Amino acid sequence: MSVESREPGRTQRADGLRNRERLIGAAKAGFAETGPEVSLEEIARRAGVGIGTLYRHFPTREAIVEAVYRREVRQLADGATRLLGSLSPGEALHEWMRLFLDYVATKRLIGPALGSMVGGASALYAASGETITGAVAMLVGRAIANGDIRADVDPMDVLRALVGLSYGAAEPGWEASARRLIDVLMDGLRARA
Amino acid sequence: MSVESREPGRTQRADGLRNRERLIGAAKAGFAETGPEVSLEEIARRAGVGIGTLYRHFPTREAIVEAVYRREVRQLADGATRLLGSLSPGEALHEWMRLFLDYVATKRLIGPALGSMVGGASALYAASGETITGAVAMLVGRAIANGDIRADVDPMDVLRALVGLSYGAAEPGWEASARRLIDVLMDGLRARA
DNA sequence: TTTATATACGGAGGGCCCCTCCGTTTGGCA
DNA sequence: TGCCAAACGGAGGGGCCCTCCGTATATAAA
Numbered sequence: 344m345s346v347e348s349r350e351p352g353r354t355q356r357a358d359g360l361r362n363r364e365r366l367i368g369a370a371k372a373g374f375a376e377t378g379p380e381v382s383l384e385e386i387a388r389r390a391g392v393g394i395g396t397l398y399r400h401f402p403t404r405e406a407i408v409e410a411v412y413r414r415e416v417r418q419l420a421d422g423a424t425r426l427l428g429s430l431s432p433g434e435a436l437h438e439w440m441r442l443f444l445d446y447v448a449t450k451r452l453i454g455p456a457l458g459s460m461v462g463g464a465s466a467l468y469a470a471s472g473e474t475i476t477g478a479v480a481m482l483v484g485r486a487i488a489n490g491d492i493r494a495d496v497d498p499m500d501v502l503r504a505l506v507g508l509s510y511g512a513a514e515p516g517w518e519a520s521a522r523r524l525i526d527v528l529m530d531g532l533r534a535r536a
Numbered sequence: 537m538s539v540e541s542r543e544p545g546r547t548q549r550a551d552g553l554r555n556r557e558r559l560i561g562a563a564k565a566g567f568a569e570t571g572p573e574v575s576l577e578e579i580a581r582r583a584g585v586g587i588g589t590l591y592r593h594f595p596t597r598e599a600i601v602e603a604v605y606r607r608e609v610r611q612l613a614d615g616a617t618r619l620l621g622s623l624s625p626g627e628a629l630h631e632w633m634r635l636f637l638d639y640v641a642t643k644r645l646i647g648p649a650l651g652s653m654v655g656g657a658s659a660l661y662a663a664s665g666e667t668i669t670g671a672v673a674m675l676v677g678r679a680i681a682n683g684d685i686r687a688d689v690d691p692m693d694v695l696r697a698l699v700g701l702s703y704g705a706a707e708p709g710w711e712a713s714a715r716r717l718i719d720v721l722m723d724g725l726r727a728r729a
Numbered sequence: 730t731t732t733a734t735a736t737a738c739g740g741a742g743g744g745c746c747c748c749t750c751c752g753t754t755t756g757g758c759a
Numbered sequence: 760t761g762c763c764a765a766a767c768g769g770a771g772g773g774g775c776c777c778t779c780c781g782t783a784t785a786t787a788a789a
Contacts, residue, residue, distance in 0.1 A: 356756055356765055382746060393768030398748065575775060578743055586739035591777065621787055 362398050365390040370411050371449065379456040383407075387459065388526040397410040406428025408456045409467065415449045416471040418442075423478035433533070437481045440505060440525045446475075465502060504528055556593050558583040563604050564642065572649040576600075598670025601649045602660065608642045609664040611635075616671040626726070629675045633698060633718045637711060639668075640702040669695065685725040697721055 373381035383404060387397040401407035422442045426435035457464045476499075483498040508521045513517035550570035565566035576597060581588040594600035615635045619628035669692075676691040701714045 354757070354765090358756070359766055362766085383748090384746065387768095394748085395750085395768050396766075399766075402748095406746095547736090551785070552737060555737085574776090577775065580739095587777085588739050589737075589777085592737075595777095597776095622783070 359400075360364075362392050362396055364391070365471050366392060366397055366400055366407065367414050370407050371415070373410065374452040375448070379452060388461065399496070405457065405463075410535070412453050412467065414458070415446055419446045420474045420478045420508055422478040423482050427482070427485060431491060432482070432485040435530075436486045436492070436501075436532075437525070437529045439482055439499075439520065440529070442523070443505050444508075444521050447505075447512050448518070451509075451512050461521070479505075490534055493534050496532055501528075501532075503526055539655070550595075554587055555583065555585050559590055559600065559665055560603050560607050561583060563600050564608070565647040567604065567649070568641070572645060572647075597649070598656075600647055604648050605660065605664070606641065608639055609667055611638045613667045613671045616675050620675070620678060624684060625675070625678040626722075627683040629679045629694075629725075630718070630722045632671070632675055633722070634693075634715060636698050637701075637718070638712050640698075640705050641711070644702075644705050672698075677723075683727055686727050689725055694721075694725075 354468070367388065369392075370381075370386045373386045373389055377385065383397055384394055384408070387394045390397070393469065397407070419442055423439055426438050429435075430438060457467070478529075479502045480498040481494055483492070483501055486492045487494050487496065508524055511517055512521075559579065560625055562585075563574075563579045564571045566579045566582055569626065576590055577587055577611070579600070590600070594603065602610055616628070616632055618633075619631050622628075623631060666671055672695045673691040676685070676689055679685045680687050680689065701717055705714075
């Protein structure tokens with residue numbers, strides 16, 4: 344927050360930016376491997392950074408949790424554009440659905456840690472919902488326009504399917520199963536010859 | 537557990553029993569005043585007991601949380617019998633409903649701390665549900681038999697009403713409001729002349 | 730009553746964590 | 760190249776969890 348929008352008192356130093364990114368990455372890895380209770384000192388260690396640096400960038404635990412979440416949402420949305428740049432629209436949609444699974448895993452890991460944010464968390468989730476809706480609409484639209492998938496597909500249906508797949512994330516083996524189901528879903532979406 | 541059912545290798549010492557009770561009491565007070573994250577050392581301090589003693593009686597945090605919960609349920613159930621011994625059945629029911637509020641508060645405070653018990657927690661809750669169902673059935677039955685309340689009252693309806701009152705426990709002022717509503721409910725239940 | 734001993738007690742101490750504070754280093758502009 | 764705000768790192772105070780073990784005592788047997 345405070346670091347994101349800085350008035351030009353000087354400039355944002357490159358090392359500061361780098362460490363910030365490292366910390367977010369380390370936090371994500373820590374959540375994935377240790378769970379939501381991973382210690383802040385552990386995150387700093389993983390990032391190869393002093394504990395003081397962590398606290399300067401993220402004054403509270405929630406701050407860093409939120410940062411991880413934001414970055415994940417952004418990467419998911421950016422992923423749509425990126426994939427459309429290098430793959431056929433149909434393939435891009437397919438690949439993006441796989442990306443979505445990773446996002447779900449993150450959300451699940453991070454949700455608990457966000458519990459204390461009371462009101463703020465729901466606003467955060469709401470904003471991310473819009474971002475994702477936009478991304479899926481774009482992907483589906485392009486895929487239809489290109490004739491890769493059936494023309495009567497509602498983007499929201501695709502999103503609902505993905506959300507549906509997310510129930511029961513947590514059980515072991517969930518991700519493998521979800522990936523298979525995504526392949527099936529994609530087959531079903533494809534335009535018939 | 538291990539302490540509850542002891543084979544007669546010797547006897548359960550009186551001081552041990554006393555401290556166990558003190559610890560449960562202190563834990564309840566701690567949950568009420570500090571919340572579910574109250575530290576075990578704080579509980580021991582409140583009980584006027586060394587930390588070692590706490591750990592001997594309750595090897596894990598869950599163990600003491602569960603003990604508080606069990607005691608609360610038992611007191612609620614025993615309360616029904618006790619109240620019936622000293623008051624008219626109608627008054628006993630009225631007073632017992634007030635007791636129920638205290639139980640709800642405890643459950644709310646303790647529920648989060650039970651999160652880690654995974655399967656065990658639901659079994660614990662289920663057992664307590666039966667205990668409470670029995671108590672309310674007895675109270676209502678006696679009150680009807682005595683002509684204190686209308687004869688067409690289903691005990692489960694009373695229980696449902698009480699559970700309904702419990703929604704929104706957490707907001708400040710909830711308990712006072714719930715107590716007033718219990719008076720209203722009791723008026724409604726009373727047999728007409 | 731006295732004694733023996735299983736039972737119970739208490740708290741020091743090791744390890745980890747949170748968070749602050751401040752002396753040191755360094756990136757970037759002039 | 761030199762300056763200095765920006766950024767760094769980690770020691771240190773305080774807390775919590777949990778174990779371990781020497782000490783005290785309730786109780787049953789003598």
